[in-house]
Amino acid sequence: MAENLLTFSNPVFAQFAYYSAISIGKMFAIVPMIVYRRFSTGTFANKEDVLSRDKKGNPTAKVGINESVERGRRNHLNDMENIFPFVLIGFFYVLTKPDLNVATWHFRVFAFSRIVHMLAYQIPIKQPTRALSFGVGMGTMLSMLYQVLTYSA
Amino acid sequence: MAENLLTFSNPVFAQFAYYSAISIGKMFAIVPMIVYRRFSTGTFANKEDVLSRDKKGNPTAKVGINESVERGRRNHLNDMENIFPFVLIGFFYVLTKPDLNVATWHFRVFAFSRIVHMLAYQIPIKQPTRALSFGVGMGTMLSMLYQVLTYSA
Amino acid sequence: MAENLLTFSNPVFAQFAYYSAISIGKMFAIVPMIVYRRFSTGTFANKEDVLSRDKKGNPTAKVGINESVERGRRNHLNDMENIFPFVLIGFFYVLTKPDLNVATWHFRVFAFSRIVHMLAYQIPIKQPTRALSFGVGMGTMLSMLYQVLTYSA
Numbered sequence: 514m515a516e517n518l519l520t521f522s523n524p525v526f527a528q529f530a531y532y533s534a535i536s537i538g539k540m541f542a543i544v545p546m547i548v549y550r551r552f553s554t555g556t557f558a559n560k561e562d563v564l565s566r567d568k569k570g571n572p573t574a575k576v577g578i579n580e581s582v583e584r585g586r587r588n589h590l591n592d593m594e595n596i597f598p599f600v601l602i603g604f605f606y607v608l609t610k611p612d613l614n615v616a617t618w619h620f621r622v623f624a625f626s627r628i629v630h631m632l633a634y635q636i637p638i639k640q641p642t643r644a645l646s647f648g649v650g651m652g653t654m655l656s657m658l659y660q661v662l663t664y665s666a
Numbered sequence: 667m668a669e670n671l672l673t674f675s676n677p678v679f680a681q682f683a684y685y686s687a688i689s690i691g692k693m694f695a696i697v698p699m700i701v702y703r704r705f706s707t708g709t710f711a712n713k714e715d716v717l718s719r720d721k722k723g724n725p726t727a728k729v730g731i732n733e734s735v736e737r738g739r740r741n742h743l744n745d746m747e748n749i750f751p752f753v754l755i756g757f758f759y760v761l762t763k764p765d766l767n768v769a770t771w772h773f774r775v776f777a778f779s780r781i782v783h784m785l786a787y788q789i790p791i792k793q794p795t796r797a798l799s800f801g802v803g804m805g806t807m808l809s810m811l812y813q814v815l816t817y818s819a
Numbered sequence: 820m821a822e823n824l825l826t827f828s829n830p831v832f833a834q835f836a837y838y839s840a841i842s843i844g845k846m847f848a849i850v851p852m853i854v855y856r857r858f859s860t861g862t863f864a865n866k867e868d869v870l871s872r873d874k875k876g877n878p879t880a881k882v883g884i885n886e887s888v889e890r891g892r893r894n895h896l897n898d899m900e901n902i903f904p905f906v907l908i909g910f911f912y913v914l915t916k917p918d919l920n921v922a923t924w925h926f927r928v929f930a931f932s933r934i935v936h937m938l939a940y941q942i943p944i945k946q947p948t949r950a951l952s953f954g955v956g957m958g959t960m961l962s963m964l965y966q967v968l969t970y971s972a
Contacts (some may be wrong), residue, residue: 517823521761521818531818534811537751541804541811544747558740561793575758587864593746593899594850598843600754601906605836608827627775640867651847658840658847665827665837670823674914674971683911684971690904694957694964697900711893714946716886746899751908 518608525616526607532620533600536627540592541630547585554579588634592627595650599623606657607665608617619653626650671761673680678769679760686753686774689780693745700738706733741787745780748803752776754812759810762817772806779803822916831922832913838926839906842933849937853891860885877937894940898933901956905929905963912963915970925959932956 521527551557555574557563563572606616626649633643674680695723703709708727710716716725759769779802827833856862861880863869869878912922932955939949 517827519672519757519761519825520669527818530761530814533754534758534814537755538811539814540751541808541872544804548690559737559787559790561790563795564793584865589747590743590896591748594895596901596922597750597754597903599845601839602823602843604757604910605840608825608836634865637865637867640870643867651850658844660846661836661840665833665840671862672825672910672914673822680971683967685916686907687967687971689909691924691964691968693904697957712890712940712943714943714949717946742900743896746903750903750907771879 518610519604523607525611525613528613528620529603529607532624532662533603534594536599536624536648539624539628539631540589540596543589546635547582547589549587550579550582554581556582559593579587584634584637588631591630591634591647595647596627597652602654602657604663605665609660611660619657622651623653624652626661630651648666668737672757676760677766678764679789681766681770681773682760686756686778689749689752689777692777692781692784693742693749696738696742696745696788700735700742703735703738707734709735727782737787740786742789744783744787744800748800748807749780752803752807755807755810755814758814758818762813764813772810776803776806779806781816824915824916825910826922827839829913829917831917834842834919834923834926835909835913838930842902842905842930845930845934845937846895846902849895849941850892850939851897853888853895856888856891858884860887862888862922894937897936897940902933903919903955905956905960908960908963908967909969911971917966925963929956929959932959 517523519526521530551558551562552554555565556577557574557655560576563576565573567573604619606619611619623651626646630643630646630650632638632648637643667727670676672679674683704711704715708718709730709732711729713729716727716729717728720726756773759772765773779799783796783803784798785791785800791794823829825832827836857864857868861871862883862885863880864882866882869880869882871879873879909926914926917925932952936949936952936956938944939952943949
């Protein structure tokens with residue numbers, strides 16, 4: 514019977530779980546930022562979200578687009594495009610029995626690149642900071658993906 | 667060798683698989699709603715999607731934006747932002763050996779909150795129904811995420 | 820103790836890992852296409868992305884919307900809506916101990932349908948090619964989802 518590698522007693526898996534949780538948690542952090550910007554600018558996506566009324570009963574906020582809200586939403590979308598595949602590929606990657614040190618650095622660099630990406634996007638820091646952090650994260654995923662493909666092919 | 671927990675013979679995992687499948691299936695249910703609204707309002711995203719022609723050969727539908735279509739798409743996007751991380755975190759959470767009862771209620775409350783969220787979004791029901799159902803679902807995920815982090819750290 | 824099925828020594832899992840990696844890799848392929856179109860049309864999503872300046876120091880590109888960029892982005896979003904749930908459902912499906920031949924064809928048809936979908940979207944090929952490839956991919960997922968639900972319920 515095959516060895517069970519998807520367990521916290523496998524140190525590679527424990528590192529993978531830790532950095533996956535950090536990355537998903539970081540992704541959730543953008544949500545209150547978007548909500549805050551919607552309320553502070555009075556910009557909502559749906560009619561029923563506009564709750565506040567002035568004395569005459571007219572809505573005091575509007576359904577529309579606000580650049581700071583959209584910036585948060587683009588960040589969230591970019592996180593989905595990167596953090597979800599990272600975790601999915603990671604499950605396969607852990608099963609290719611990578612070296613603990615090599616694997617941990619893949620996970621660490623990915624998680625760190627996504628934190629830098631968010632800071633570069635939301636502060637914002639001038640380019641190419643965001644482009645580079647995106648590229649570094651994508652690079653670690655391509656490396657993991659390559660190892661899964663060569664292992665399974 | 668470590669115990670194998672990612673199997674249907676682990677009751678926590680069986681519950682997790684069941685509510686994950688329910689949540690992903692619910693997510694797919696929004697797709698035909700969006701397609702139906704595109705056809706009934708004649709609003710498409712791509713030129714080549716406009717198939718119908720009048721007698722003079724002019725398209726009878728248009729490429730554009732329709733609020734009821736967008737409402738469906740926003741719901742779909744919100745599902746991706748929540749249901750995908752739920753399933754991803756769930757795999758790690760199951761491996762932290764949670765109590766069956768506690769875990770099942772996490773999965774059940776999450777799946778239920780997403781069904782309420784969709785109903786509140788698509789009927790639509792007035793706020794704060796949708797905001798609350800979103801918050802409850804996010805709360806169950808944060809609880810699972812916290813347990814994964816404390817277990818792996 | 821339960822048999823360990825989430826391992827490359829399980830041929831169903833090895834096939835699943837292979838076609839998942841192919842599908843996620845295909846999804847990443849759209850990214851450089853979007854970046855290329857942003858630069859070739861000079862259309863960016865964020866102010867800080869517009870780096871190039873003319874002799875007078877004015878930006879030579881603009882923040883805005885370009886149809887070819889949007890076509891790439893819609894493709895990417897559709898991939899997320901389909902490839903992520905495929906991999907998530909796949910993990911559960913592998914654990915239902917499907918027949919190797921049946922399972923491999925599910926994975927193969929899904930991955931192939933998503934490649935056809937991308938070609939139909941980006942060339943573009945006239946409808947109903949894209950709609951059919953989307954439907955075929957969704958069909959394989961619904962079949963897998965059904966088996967997970969009946970196995971876990």
